[in-house]
Amino acid sequence: MQTKLSLFRLLAVLLPGLTLSLPAADKKGPAPGTAEREAEFYRMVTLPTPPGVQFEAGSLLFLGPDKLACATRIGDLWIAEGVRGEPAQPKWTRFASGLHEVLGLATRDGWIYATQRGEISRLKDTNGDGRADIVETVTDMWGINGDYHEYAFGSKFDRNGDIWVVLCLTGSFSSSNPYRGWCVRVSADGKVTPANSGIRSPGGIGFNALGEVFYTDNQGPWNGACKLHWLKPGAFIGHPGGNKWFDEPMTKDAILKAGLKKPAEPTSGGRLYDEAKRIPELLPPAVYFPYGKMGQSAAGIACDVSGGKFGPFKDQLFVGDQTHSTVMRVFLEKTADGKNYQGACFPFKAGFGSGALGLEFASDASLFVFGTDRGWGARGGKPFALDRLIWNGKIPFEIHEMHAKPDGFELTFTEPVDVAAASDAASYTMENYTYIYQSAYGSPEVDKGTPKIVSAKVATDGRSVRLKIEGLVEGHVHELKAAGVKSAQGTPLLHDAAYYTLNQLPRQ
Numbered sequence: 104m105q106t107k108l109s110l111f112r113l114l115a116v117l118l119p120g121l122t123l124s125l126p127a128a129d130k131k132g133p134a135p136g137t138a139e140r141e142a143e144f145y146r147m148v149t150l151p152t153p154p155g156v157q158f159e160a161g162s163l164l165f166l167g168p169d170k171l172a173c174a175t176r177i178g179d180l181w182i183a184e185g186v187r188g189e190p191a192q193p194k195w196t197r198f199a200s201g202l203h204e205v206l207g208l209a210t211r212d213g214w215i216y217a218t219q220r221g222e223i224s225r226l227k228d229t230n231g232d233g234r235a236d237i238v239e240t241v242t243d244m245w246g247i248n249g250d251y252h253e254y255a256f257g258s259k260f261d262r263n264g265d266i267w268v269v270l271c272l273t274g275s276f277s278s279s280n281p282y283r284g285w286c287v288r289v290s291a292d293g294k295v296t297p298a299n300s301g302i303r304s305p306g307g308i309g310f311n312a313l314g315e316v317f318y319t320d321n322q323g324p325w326n327g328a329c330k331l332h333w334l335k336p337g338a339f340i341g342h343p344g345g346n347k348w349f350d351e352p353m354t355k356d357a358i359l360k361a362g363l364k365k366p367a368e369p370t371s372g373g374r375l376y377d378e379a380k381r382i383p384e385l386l387p388p389a390v391y392f393p394y395g396k397m398g399q400s401a402a403g404i405a406c407d408v409s410g411g412k413f414g415p416f417k418d419q420l421f422v423g424d425q426t427h428s429t430v431m432r433v434f435l436e437k438t439a440d441g442k443n444y445q446g447a448c449f450p451f452k453a454g455f456g457s458g459a460l461g462l463e464f465a466s467d468a469s470l471f472v473f474g475t476d477r478g479w480g481a482r483g484g485k486p487f488a489l490d491r492l493i494w495n496g497k498i499p500f501e502i503h504e505m506h507a508k509p510d511g512f513e514l515t516f517t518e519p520v521d522v523a524a525a526s527d528a529a530s531y532t533m534e535n536y537t538y539i540y541q542s543a544y545g546s547p548e549v550d551k552g553t554p555k556i557v558s559a560k561v562a563t564d565g566r567s568v569r570l571k572i573e574g575l576v577e578g579h580v581h582e583l584k585a586a587g588v589k590s591a592q593g594t595p596l597l598h599d600a601a602y603y604t605l606n607q608l609p610r611q
Contacts, residue, residue: 133429138454140597144414144499145452148491150186153195159487160473162257163463164208164215171463172198173489174205174217176475180226182233187467191491199226199235207257207308209266211291218257218268221247223289242293245270246280251478253283258308258316265290267298267334269305269318272344276324281354284345286318286334297358300349300366301340301385306425307462308334309404311435312418319401319422322394325369327538327546329401330388331422331433333444338386339366341375341540374550375540376578376606389444390433390604391538391580394545397431397448397602398424400479403462405470412468414494415503415517421451423459423472428483430459430472430492434504438607447505447603456488457481469493499597500590505583509611511557511572512583512603519565521589528556530587531570535579535605552576565591580604 152158158181161174171186171193179200183193198215207218214225215235222243226235245268247253254271261267265288273279286299303326308318316334320326325342332340339346348354349365366384379385392401402423407413420433435446457474458481464470470492474483503515524530533556536548554574561568568588575581581603589595 133427133450133453137450138452141452141454141499143495144497144597145492145494147454148189148191148493149456150183150191150193150489150491152487152489153181153197156181157487158489159475159477160457160460161205162208162218163461163471163473164210164259165463165465166210166215168466171465171471172208172215173473174202174208176204176477178202178204180205180215180217180235186471186491187465187469196233198228198233199238204254206254207266207268209257209259211260211264216241216257216260216266216291218255218266220253220255221245223257223266223268223293241291242289242295244287244295245282248273248279250274250279252304254305256305256308256318258310260291261288261310261316262314265296267308267316269302269308269334271302271304272342276344278345278347281348281351282345284342285348286340295357297354297361297363298336299334299338299340300345300363301338301342302345303342306401307403307423307460309420309462310406311420312406312408317389317404317420319404321400322545324542324544325540327375327391327540328394329392329398331390331392331401331404331420331448332388333386335386335443337361337363337384339382339384341369341385343369369540371540371542373540374537374578376537378540386443387578387606388604389435389606390446390448391602392422392424392431392448393548393580393582393602396582396600397450398429399426400424400458402458402460403473405462405464407464407468409464409468412494413464413470415498415501421462421470422448423462425458425460425475426479426481427453428455428458428474428481429453430455430462430470436506439609440607443606445507445604445606447601449502449601450598452492455483455490456485457483465491500594501597502585502599502601505601505603507603507605507609508569509609511570511575512581513567513569514585514601515567516590518594519591520561520568521591521593522561522565524587524589525568526559526561527587528559530585531556531559532584532586533572533581535574535576535581537576537579550576550579552579554581575605575608577605577608
């Protein structure tokens with residue numbers, strides 16, 4: 104499969120306008136009919152895009168309750184009025200063109216900040232004609248070489264007034280320009296502060312409900328599977344390709360001033376959990392997205408801070424997958440020592456029109472998903488799409504949260520469970536596995552085990568189940584299936600799978 108993917112990437116370089124699809128063997132994912140069942144709870148509205156325009160996804164930014172900025176991969180920045188109408192009839196205006204693959208939008212003091220491949224720019228319309236007439240470079244510290252893989256994903260402004268930028272390696276293997284393979288913070292006036300080394304190929308960046316920064320990275324060298332990673336300042340994220348900048352004259356002083364320490368070189372072929380014990384700076388991922396089961400190209404991140412207007416998943420993260428054209432759901436909790444995050448990912452919604460790259464919540468708590476299939480292909484089938492997801496007020500029966508315990512997990516549910524079914528240990532199955540931490544591309548699932556579900560105890564309110572489990576392993580993904588669980592009304596789970604990345608067992 105890796106050979107096929109490499110061929111597709113080569114074709115994307117040689118023929119950038121060509122729409123490609125993945126081979127059928129690579130199209131694992133949601134079972135037939137999944138999107139239809141999910142539509143009972145979340146309905147999808149497809150918005151018309153500017154006619155005749157190659158409207159491939161880049162980034163989204165709301166400029167008002169019903170005013171949406173869309174940056175495209177071909178370098179245009181469009182603004183639409185009326186995106187929340189039903190039927191949707193947005194009025195599109197091209198605000199700017201000639202930019203370079205904008206994968207981040209933010210706004211401050213009347214400016215729109217655009218994270219491009221080679222720089223962050225800021226744009227403003229000063230005469231009110233709907234077109235940017237001032238374009239200024241904020242910083243071009245990192246530069247580009249022309250490699251097709253040199254993505255730069257930028258966040259919104261954080262609470263300190265910085266944009267966080269994750270910079271893909273050159274060709275995803277090496278670093279040929281300053282800070283390629285790094286995360287940097289950029290102030291509104293262009294000051295660049297290095298934050299993390301170890302980035303490989305990001306697909307999105309965003310904040311949790313506490314304002315901490317997370318990004319998605321994709322399977323490849325030193326990444327056994329796609330992942331969600333906390334950008335804890337100073338941490339080494341895992342890919343050593345960009346660590347050369349610790350020693351280069353043009354960057355080492357800034358890195359030293361930021362308090363970053365160069366990590367030891369990781370050993371290829373081991374396990375990341377073990378290497379993290381040897382390399383203090385190495386931070387394991389918060390959540391793995393098992394390859395093929397949860398997607399193949401983890402992408403944009405959005406946090407539901409609506410307080411319940413998008414359903415029962417307050418403060419959880421929603422993450423797109425570009426290949427499978429899906430949105431996943433993530434529950435996070437801090438490890439017992441407070442030094443990292445861990446948690447579970449769940450299927451959430453399938454059936455988007457194209458590869459789900461950019462995600463953005465509107466003020467009415469509807470979720471906008473901006474898609475493209477360029478290069479890798481996408482299950483959705485369209486070359487691009489702009490979809491809006493709206494909760495209809497009906498609560499799906501789901502695993503709500505999955506908490507690690509010293510001797511198992513505690514599951515909470517969105518509805519009370521059928522006590523007899525949920526208290527039967529046979530209603531659950533589990534396996535666990537990890538990945539090879541290696542310089543070669545990706546990894547199979549290795550070191551597999553089958554933890555034993557010893558008992559299942561339902562809480563008195565019927566909304567949680569305490570699973571006692573033998574055989575939990577730190578550093579492993581714990582794949583839970585709860586196919587036998589039903590709600591008190593006899594409804595099966597909408598999604599019966601959960602994938603918990605266990606970085607640390609809680610203390611007794």
